[in-house]
Amino acid sequence: MTRIAILSDTHGYIDDKLFYYLESCDEVWHAGDIGDLDIVDRLKAKIKSRIVYGNIDNHILRVSVPEVLVFNCESVKVLIIHIAGKMGSYSPEVRKLIAEHKPGILVCGHSHILKVGFDKKYQLLYINPGAYGVHGFHSIRTLIRFIIDGKDIKNMEVIEIPRNTNLTL
Numbered sequence: 001m002t003r004i005a006i007l008s009d010t011h012g013y014i015d016d017k018l019f020y021y022l023e024s025c026d027e028v029w030h031a032g033d034i035g036d037l038d039i040v041d042r043l044k045a046k047i048k049s050r051i052v053y054g055n056i057d058n059h060i061l062r063v064s065v066p067e068v069l070v071f072n073c074e075s076v077k078v079l080i081i082h083i084a085g086k087m088g089s090y091s092p093e094v095r096k097l098i099a100e101h102k103p104g105i106l107v108c109g110h111s112h113i114l115k116v117g118f119d120k121k122y123q124l125l126y127i128n129p130g131a132y133g134v135h136g137f138h139s140i141r142t143l144i145r146f147i148i149d150g151k152d153i154k155n156m157e158v159i160e161i162p163r164n165t166n167l168t169l
Contacts, residue, residue: 002026002073007143008082008109011035011056011133014042018132021143021159022047027073031109031129032082034061054082054109068097075151076104084108087126088119098122105153112138114158125153 005025007018012035022028028047032054034040040061043049051065069080079101084094085108098106105125114130130142139162146156 001147001149003145003147004029004073005143005145006031006107006127006129007132008129009033009054009112009131009133009136010039011131011135012039013133013135014039017161018143019046021145025145029078029080029107031080031107033057033109033131033133034065035133037061037064040064050080052080052082070097070101070103073105074148076148076153077101078105078107079103080107082108083110084126084128086111087115087117087128088121090122098124104151112136114142114144116144116156116158 003025004027005022006029008031011033028043028049030051032052033056037060040051050069052069053061053065053067071078079097081094084106085091103124105127107127109128111128112131115128117126119126129144131138132141132143141161143159147154
């Protein structure tokens with residue numbers, strides 16, 4: 001059993017509240033637009049981290065983390081990329097990656113819009129955790145937590161934090 005948190009679009013911002021939500025997790029997955037190498041370092045110092053870069057990330061981040069990750073978590077193949085497109089309407093690059101790797105989960109970011117759904121056409125769970133950072137049009141910062149137990153994906157929860165709240169615990 002692996003407990004996972006997913007976030008995206010931090011844009012150079014994380015706070016102590018995030019680490020409170022990560023305490024119960026085994027891994028964190030960051031779907032790009034990190035914004036600062038310090039965020040990668042802080043996450044990796046606390047928890048096993050799987051991180052891809054996004055379109056706003058500079059050359060330092062792009063040599064520090066990959067653009068695409070494909071890996072197995074328990075018995076589920078996972079594909080993480082920052083820009084995938086809308087659920088079911090993926091970019092040609094992402095369609096090629098899906099065809100090649102046949103993931104059970106596709107994680108992406110970029111839109112700042114939280115969306116989770118099962119894509120019947122591609123037989124995968126689409127997860128966009130929205131945005132955790134404070135830059136962008138979103139008014140609620142979001143992240144997702146769930147469990148992978150063998151092939152089972154369960155206990156998914158959305159955590160919402162008002163954008164202007166910087167709580168320390």
